Amino acid sequence: MSTRLLICDDSNMARKQVARSLPDDWDVEISFATNGQEAIEAIKAGKGDVLLLDLNMPVMDGYEVLENIVKQDLPTLTVVISGDIQPEAHQRVTSLGALDFIKKPVNKENLTEILLSYGIFTKDDLVNVASSEEVIPDVSEKVSLPKVEQIAPKAEVVKDKTAEPMVLEPDMRDCYQEIANVAMGRAGDLLARLLDVFVLLPIPNVNLIEVSELSMALSSVAANDTTSGVCQGFIGAGISGEALLILNDSSFKDIAALMNYDQEIDESAELELLMDMANTLIGACLSGVSEQLDMTFSQGHPVVLGQHRKIKDLIATNSSKWRQTLAIEISYNIENYAIKCDLLLLFTEESMRTLNNKISYLLD
Template identity: 55%
Template structure:
């Protein structure tokens, strides 16, 4: 009898990658879920003896799924597969009963090794071929999953440097006109004034700017975590913003470059505005942001009043190269 396997991830690309890495000799009946609520429904129906579970999902995230499985005492062996590679994330999912934790992007060797280590592969071996997943992946979905992995790399570095847990959202990826980008940036206004810096980047056929919006209410807490003197000093604020930008922007771009198998050169960070509204920021810089592919990530730190938005704005001319680079993922 085949074993029921559930892949629960909001990304079509991640579901496709995960399915392709499963051992060909494994006799399974495969089910997909696009969020935690769908995943729980499948598990309750007996379609998740083995579950590959993402953490950052809409409706119901991976942590909530693990809590529900524990509470209902459901017979599911859960392996977390996530771009959030923070140590605290690993510790938390283990406490919630996860069998193991795999960082994205997954590899067939890693999956096979873990399944053999826990004796899962032998539960239903001897099958000739795992059915090829019929999942369509578009450019936006592929970019969102690439951003998800890169976001996790940046959060992991920040968490290690400050000894904190970084709360991660679902990345927002869209091809935007200037007016739509304006609306995206205006969403920060409800949190008061912001300070911002940008840093240009360029690779082979891909170029753009990384924009970091640092919420002004975050400066003092961030300065204390960095153990900087005079947290209210203007020079300290500038140091906080530039140091945070170096960590988040550098690690994020490295995460993208690893997945696209290319390197980026980065320009010097430039302060765009201090203690201003998003409106002012947009009006002064809108000319250089025309039609763009935007990756938006909102970083927050648990138990601290710290929030910053990272936007990667790729030029419209970069889209053909991105399509080409991601082609092997979209097939």
């Protein structure tokens, strides 16, 4: 009898990756959910003997799904697959009933090993090659990815200076968002270990924007709060851009306490704390992106954008550097602390063409 498997993730790219990472020739009936609410409904409909579950999702996140499974006593075995790799995240999901935890991007051997260890997948579940070939195309049909022609611009487009501005198609936004999600988790884990806290991770915000829209992009920064910021350029293999770390000034007191900073918190000390946060988050996030794209970024020296200024003024001072850009915004918050900081990765329009090609190879 086929195993009814449910893959729940808000990312089309992630659902596809998980489906491709299932054990070869496993006799499964695969269903998909794009958020936790859909997952609960699918389990109730008998489509989720086994649930492979993401954590950061809209409508209902993975933690809420696990809570509802316990509360409603739903018949499913859950393995979490997430970019949030904080030790506390692992502990929380297992305490809520998840069998195990796998970090993104999912590794096929690791997934198979875990499924075998819990008896979810056994050698008896294998079907012949002919049968398995009937399952895989069905997965492709249900979770369609953008065709290479749609996301890999032709060579002449790069040379055409009069070409129309690039457009961020929904399928490509999903791909960038998933890459950012994994990178965000790497940086969040490092920050959590540094401060010994639990970092609340959002769904990354991905947009193609003009410089005039940068302050609007930083939606989570309080409009009436002053901020301090650091900018750091990066470049590698046809891709260049800048990373901005914007920290609410109200965060400094808590950050200093968590870092056991025993000096007076004057402007010089705040600058030191700001640079520590920037080095931690920018470095780890860029490393997470480069790891997925199989490339290396060289980082420039960090530059202070300003201290104790309104976000619009902080950005306006440097607006001559930025035009249309691919912007990835990640807002980090610390549980039980009034710490808010935004990390913004800005890629040039030319870089976006290279990134599109990189992603097309990853999806083949």
